[in-house]
Structure formats: C-alpha cells, structure tokens
Amino acid sequence: MSALALAALELRARRRRxxxxxxxxxxxxxxxxxxxxxxxxxxxxxxEMDRLFEVGGYPLVSALLLLGWxxxxxxxxxxxxxxxxxxxxxxxxxxxxxxxxxxTSPHRIYAARAALLAAAxxxxxxxxxxxxxxxxxxxxxxxxxxxxxxxxVIVYGxxxxxxxxxxxxxxWIALLLALLSLVWDALLRADALAIPPGVRDVITFVxxxxxxxxxxxxxxxxxxxxxxxxxxxxxxxxxxxxxxAAASLGRREV
Amino acid sequence: MIHFDGVSKRFGAPGGPASGRVDALADVSLEIPPGGVWxxxxxxxxxxxxxxxxxxxxxxxxxxxxxxRGLEPRRxxxxxxxxxxxxxxxxxxxxxxxTALRALARLEGLDRAAAARRVxxxxxxxxxxxYADREVRTLSRGLNQRLGLAQALLAERELVVxxxxxxxxxxxxxxxxxxxxxxxxxxGRTVLIASHDLAEVERLASRVVLLEAGRLRSVIEMDAxxxxxxxxxxxxxxxxxxxxxxxFPDAEPIEGDAPAxxxxxxxxxxxLSRRLAALLEAGAVxxxxxxxxxxxxxxxxxxxxxxGDA
Numbered sequence: 080m081s082a083l084a085l086a087a088l089e090l091r092a093r094r095r096r097x098x099x100x101x102x103x104x105x106x107x108x109x110x111x112x113x114x115x116x117x118x119x120x121x122x123x124x125x126x127e128m129d130r131l132f133e134v135g136g137y138p139l140v141s142a143l144l145l146l147g148w149x150x151x152x153x154x155x156x157x158x159x160x161x162x163x164x165x166x167x168x169x170x171x172x173x174x175x176x177x178x179x180x181x182x183t184s185p186h187r188i189y190a191a192r193a194a195l196l197a198a199a200x201x202x203x204x205x206x207x208x209x210x211x212x213x214x215x216x217x218x219x220x221x222x223x224x225x226x227x228x229x230x231x232v233i234v235y236g237x238x239x240x241x242x243x244x245x246x247x248x249x250x251w252i253a254l255l256l257a258l259l260s261l262v263w264d265a266l267l268r269a270d271a272l273a274i275p276p277g278v279r280d281v282i283t284f285v286x287x288x289x290x291x292x293x294x295x296x297x298x299x300x301x302x303x304x305x306x307x308x309x310x311x312x313x314x315x316x317x318x319x320x321x322x323x324a325a326a327s328l329g330r331r332e333v
Numbered sequence: 334m335i336h337f338d339g340v341s342k343r344f345g346a347p348g349g350p351a352s353g354r355v356d357a358l359a360d361v362s363l364e365i366p367p368g369g370v371w372x373x374x375x376x377x378x379x380x381x382x383x384x385x386x387x388x389x390x391x392x393x394x395x396x397x398x399x400x401x402r403g404l405e406p407r408r409x410x411x412x413x414x415x416x417x418x419x420x421x422x423x424x425x426x427x428x429x430x431x432t433a434l435r436a437l438a439r440l441e442g443l444d445r446a447a448a449a450r451r452v453x454x455x456x457x458x459x460x461x462x463x464y465a466d467r468e469v470r471t472l473s474r475g476l477n478q479r480l481g482l483a484q485a486l487l488a489e490r491e492l493v494v495x496x497x498x499x500x501x502x503x504x505x506x507x508x509x510x511x512x513x514x515x516x517x518x519x520x521g522r523t524v525l526i527a528s529h530d531l532a533e534v535e536r537l538a539s540r541v542v543l544l545e546a547g548r549l550r551s552v553i554e555m556d557a558x559x560x561x562x563x564x565x566x567x568x569x570x571x572x573x574x575x576x577x578x579x580x581f582p583d584a585e586p587i588e589g590d591a592p593a594x595x596x597x598x599x600x601x602x603x604x605l606s607r608r609l610a611a612l613l614e615a616g617a618v619x620x621x622x623x624x625x626x627x628x629x630x631x632x633x634x635x636x637x638x639x640x641g642d643a
Contacts, residue, residue, distance in 0.1 A: 081439035088436050092427045173419055176391055177484065179407075181440035182414040188440070332392045 081183060082191035089192050090199060096160050097199065104153070104207040110146050111214040125216040150211055151296045154231035155257060157200040162236055163250035165193055166243040166328065175333040185328055189240075197236045204228045208299075223298045223305050230295050230313040234287055237320030244327040257287055264289035288316050334523055335365040335388065335492075340397035342383050342547075357383040359547045360397070365525075367491070370518050372538035373527040374633060379544035381527040382420055385494050388525070389415055401492065414441060414488055420496040420527075422481030426470030430461055433469060434483060441488040455483040460506075474501040482510070493517055493524040499533050511536060535629040543636055550636050553629070566605065567625040569594045571618035580611045596625055 090097075118130035132140050166189055169175035178188055205228055212219035220227075235253055242249035263286055266272050272279055283290075294309035340361045345354035358380040365371060373381050386392040387399050390406030401409040409415075424433050431452060438448035456465050459479040464472060472480060478501040485495065499507050514537050517524050528534050534541060541553040568584065570577070570593040577584055577595070584595040599605040609619065 081442070084436040084439045088425070088428055088432065092425045094427075172425075173421065173423065174425065176389070176417065176419055177422075177424070177437070178440065179391060180389055180410055180415045180417040181437070182411060182442055183440040184411065 082187040083195075085178075085188060086191040086195040090195055093161065093196070096163075097203070100157050100160055100200075100203050103156070104203065107146065107150055107153070107207060107211055108214065110143070111211050114143055115214055125218075147215075147300075150208065151227075151300065152231075153207060154200065154204040154228040155235055157204045158197065158232050158235040159239060159250040159254055161196045161200040162193065162239040162243070164243060164247065165189065165196060165240055165249070167245075167247040167249055170331075170333055171247055179333050186325055189328060190325075193236065193240050197232050200236070201228055201232050204231075218302070220299045220302050223295070223303070226305050226310055227295045227299045230292065230310055230317075233314055233317030234292075234320065235317075237317045237324060238287070240324040241320050241327065244324055244331050260286040260289040264293070288313050334367040334402055335363070336398075336400045337361050337363040337384075337387075338398045338400075340387060340394045340399055342380075342387060342392065343395045356547050358387070358394075361544075361547075361549045362397075363542065363549060363552070365523065367523050368518075368521045369540070370514060370524045370526065370538045372534035372541035372629075373525060373544065374529070374531060374534055374541055374629075375544035375550075376546075376637070378546070380547040381544060382496060383547075384542075384544065385417075385496055385525070385527065389417060389494060409492075413492070414490050416485040416488070416490040416493040416495075418481045418485040418495045418498050420500075422478065422484075424469045424480070424484075426468060428469050429466055430469060430472070430480060431456065431465040434480075434487065437484050438487045443488070451487060452483075455486060459483045475503055475506065478502055479506065482513070486513070489520075491522060493522050495525070496527045497529070498526060499528065499530055507533070531628075531630045531633060541629060541633075543633060545637055553632055553636075555629070564601075565596060565598050565625045567594060567621070567623045568597050569620040569622075571620050574612075574615065574617040576612065576615035576617060580608050580615070591620075593620075 114126050114131065117134050118126055126143075128140055128143075131143060135142075164171075166175070169178070175185075178185065205225055208224045208228065209219040212224070235257065238253045238256065239249045242252050246252065263282065267279070267283065267290075291309040291313045294306045295313070297303060298305050340358060341356065342358040343354055343356050361380075361384070373384060375381055383392070387394055388401070388406060390408075390410050399406050402413075404412070428436075434452040434455065435448050438452055439445070441448075443451060456462055459482060461476065461479060461483065464476060469477070469480065478498075482498065485493070499510055502510060514524060514526070524537075526534060526537060535555065539555050541555065543550040543553060567587065567590075568581070569591050573593045581595065581597045584597045587594045587596050597608075599608065605622075609622065613619065
C-alpha cells in the first residue's frame with residue numbers, strides 16, 4: 080500500500096515521542112522495582128501494602144496507589160502522545176497540500192498513518208502494563224490488559240483523529256474531555272448533579288464512556304473476567320468517532 | 334482547460350466580526366486553455382496563492398465555480414494528480430531526501446521499483462546526489478527549493494502549478510529551471526507560475542494574469558519575440574515619406590520618440606525584409622530597425638499605476 084511508506088516516515092518523525100513514552104514507562108517500572116526491593120513478597124506473591132506502610136508510612140502507600148492509578152491511564156497518555164497532530168500538523172506546516180495533489184485519497188494516507196501510530200501506542204502500553212503487574216503482583220491480568228489498552232486506543236485515537244481534522248489543539252482537547260468525563264462520572268456516582276435527567280443523560284452519552292472504562296479497569300486491576308458488554312459500548316463509541324473523522328477529512332480545507 | 338467563473342474567496346467565519354473577514358479573491362473569471370506557460374503576478378496580498386489554492390481544491394470558493402476539464406478541482410486532482418510547488422516548500426526535517434521522495438513517488442501511484450528509478454533520476458537532475466541520504470533539515474535554502482522542484486516533477490502531470498519557483502535558486506539553477514519549464518511547455522503541459530520576479534515571468538510565460546487586491550486586473554499577452562509571428566519593431570526613418578502608409582499600413586508613430594519613429598507589426602522576419610526592401614526602393618532612408626519589446630514590469634506598472642509593486 081503506497082500510503083504505508085509515508086506512514087512509516089511519520090513514525091520516524093515522531094521517534095522522540097516514542098522515546099519520551101518509553102522513558103515515562105521506565106519511571107513506572109523503576110517505581111515498581113523499588114517497591115519490590117523495599118518489601119519482600121507477601122503470601123500471594125505480591126507487594127504487601129502493610130509492609131510498605133511500615134517502611135514509608137502514608138506517603139509511600141499513597142505514592143504507590145497514585146502510581147497504580149496513573150498506570151491504568153498509561154494507554155490514554157500513549158494514545159494522546161502518539162496521535163497528537165495526526166492531521167492538523169500537516170495542515171499547519173503545509174505538508175497536507177503536498178499530499179493533496181497526488182492521486183491518492185487522503186483517507187488512505189491518514190488511515191495508514193493513524194493505524195500505525197495507534198499500533199505504536201498499543202504496543203508500548205502492552206509491553207509496560209504486564210511487566211508492571213508481574214513485578215508488583217507476581218501475576219498479570221491476562222487478556223483484560225490488552226482489552227483495556229485497545230479500548231483506550233480506539234476511543235481516544237478516534238477522538239484525537241476527529242479533533243485533528245478541525246483544530247490543532249486536538250490532544251489537549253481530548254485530554255480535557257477525558258478529565259471532564261472522569262469528574263462527571265464521579266459526580267454521577269455521588270448523585271451530586273442537580274440538573275434534569277434528560278440533560279444529564281445527553282451529556283453522559285456525549286462524553287467519553289467513563290463508566291464503561293471503569294468496568295474495564297476494574298477487570299484489569301482486580302484480575303476479573305473481561306466485561307465484554309462494556310468493551311462493546313466503548314468500541315462502538317470509538318468507531319463512531321473514527322467514522323466522523325473520516326467523513327470530515329474529505330470536506331476539510333487544507 | 335481551466336475555468337474560473339465569478340470566483341470569490343472570503344476568509345473568516347461567516348457569522349464572525351467583519352474585521353476578521355478578508356476578501357482574498359473577488360469575482361474572478363478566467364479561462365486558461367490547455368498547454369503553454371502562464372504567469373500569475375501581483376503585489377503582496379493580491380490573491381496569487383489563493384488562486385492556486387482554489388485551482389488545486391485546497392480551499393473551496395465562497396461564490397462561483399472552478400472547473401478543470403469540467404471537473405471540480407478535488408475530483409480532477411484525485412483522478413489525474415497535479416505537479417505543485419508551494420510558495421514556502423518544506424518537508425519534515427527528520428526525513429531523508431531520497432526516502433522522502435520515494436514515499437511521495439509511491440503516492441503518485443508508482444510501484445516500488447519505478448519510484449526508485451524516478452527518484453534517482455530526479456535527484457541527479459536536480460543536483461542532489463551528494464545530499465540524497467541527508468536529512469531535509471540540513472539542506473540550504475537553494476537545495477531545499479531544488480528538492481521542492483524534484484517532488485513536483487515526480488510524475489508527469491498535465492497541470493503544473495509553481496508558486497515562487499525560483500525563490501532561493503542561484504543564477505545557474507535559474508537557467509536550468511527555465512530549461513525545465515521549456516521542456517514542460519514543449520510537452521504540452523499547462524504550467525502556471527506565480528512570482529514576484531517579473532523578469533523571470535517575462536522569460537517564461539506567454540500570458541500573464543495580473544491580480545491586485547483579489548481582483549483580476551488584466552490578462553497580459555506577452556510580446557512575440559523578434560522574428561516570430563506578430564513581432565513588433567521600432568522603425569526609424571531619416572525623414573517621413575508618404576510611401577510608408579502603403580508599405581506598412583498599420584504603422585503607428587511612437588509618441589515621445591524621434592519625429593519619424595514608428596511601431597510596426599509583421600508576420601515574420603521574411604515579411605519584414607520584403608517590406609523594408611519596398612520602402613528603400615521607394616526612396617526612404619531607414620535610420621534603424623529594432624525589436625520593440627515593452628518590459629513586463631512597465632506593463633504591470635502601467636496597469637497598476639506608478640505605485641504598483643508586483
């Protein structure tokens with residue numbers, strides 16, 4: 080496929096981002112190794128929180144819990160970093176016009192690029208999460224790990240792609256929406272929203288599907304069976320975003 | 334081949350403040366037949382790049398229509414492709430010259446082997462052999478412009494659009510660039526060149542589109558070169574003779590010139606010789622005969638007024 084050669088060059092142009100993600104992953108692994116060295120394995124083969132508390136008190140336990148929480152969102156970070164500017168960068172720099180005069184559909188060019196960058200985000204995340212689990216827990220979540228990563232890549236990859244067709248602040252806006260959906264979901268669970276149910280449902284439907292993500296993260300964190308209905312909902316939401324991005328691409332001025 | 338029909342382009346949100354709106358092109362109607370070299374000139378902000386953007390389908394007209402061989406520009410380009418050099422050409426700095434050109438050649442529909450052959454030939458032609466494996470960011474301005482020309486020539490396209498193509502080229506490469514344009518012209522391509530360098534446009538183009546503040550001011554037909562059909566000459570006689578009107582019925586006195594200086598137009602050099610012989614036979618004394626070429630710059634200045642800076 081002719082567009083793949085160009086996509087491979089784009090991956091090369093983004094090699095600093097790959098290195099930054101690998102360095103970020105290294106921080107998680109270093110923290111996990113440190114925790115492992117500080118305390119011996121418990122009976123279940125995992126790092127015991129009680130032992131950590133004895134060694135470092137609340138700060139150490141809090142730090143490790145925070146680390147675990149961020150780790151669950153590493154696929155989100157990796158997707159945003161790898162796909163940021165997937166289309167908008169070309170428009171801003173003028174490269175889009177160089178591609179637009181070739182007799183190759185822009186959909187082929189950007190589909191190949193987005194697929195390659197999303198695959199890179201998936202592979203980096205899929206390498207980190209199981210290794211972290213193995214160090215900390217002595218086991219790993221199995222396929223639930225990959226399902227969680229795939230869910231993030233489909234939803235936030237599609238979101239960045241759609242935003243990138245229209246604005247240069249694509250990844251930042253996607254991050255903002257991700258944080259908004261976290262807060263929104265927390266408020267929903269606390270029943271702390273004094274707004275009409277109809278409006279509430281619409282906002283919940285439009286924002287990234289945080290409730291479904293929590294189910295997937297739960298399966299990953301607690302080594303539970305994969306909630307396929309939650310994955311189906313998340314995947315459907317993401318596919319709609321990808322389709323909207325494709326529809327927008329053909330109409331956008333470059 | 335190319336039709337602009339009442340084309341306008343306004344930038345800025347339709348519902349936004351009027352101060353944010355810019356009429357980049359207003360009511361432009363233009364017809365460009367296939368083949369030949371056309372120049373596009375005008376002061377900064379005249380709408381040259383917008384005209385190209387509309388022609389290649391990068392942007393959509395606010396009003397009016399653009400058609401290339403009857404097709405909407407994006408559809409034409411998607412089907413046939415176009416050769417294009419943007420005003421400020423650049424590629425991602427991390428890309429290497431050869432691999433970048435090969436990737437772009439693949440987008441032109443060439444298979445791997447054909448792309449490699451074409452790219453190697455163009456690298457050699459553009460004098461980039463020593464830089465073929467270097468990153469694009471290490472290239473000087475002139476080398477980068479040559480790379481821009483190379484990517485524009487990856488495939489043989491009917492429509493060739495070059496925006497400020499000689500920017501950054503040294504005199505030697507300007508000469509070579511002229512040879513490339515002559516080849517494209519001889520191959521029957523339709524070449525459009527936007528440039529601030531009027532002398533360069535004058536050398537290359539047979540017709541020149543003059544834009545000012547988004548409006549089409551005129552389409553200037555370039556003078557035919559000496560010896561060719563329709564060439565114009567300055568004929569100066571020692572003294573005016575009545576036979577002049579018989580031999581050169583279209584002779585026009587040149588205002589502000591010598592008392593017996595005339596502008597004459599002939600079909601070719603042979604006709605000029607025949608008429609001069611007839612004039613001499615009638616007893617006229619010819620003081621001088623010179624090709625009369627009005628520089629493009631003078632014509633553009635006249636069109637735009639003395640303030641015009643194309």
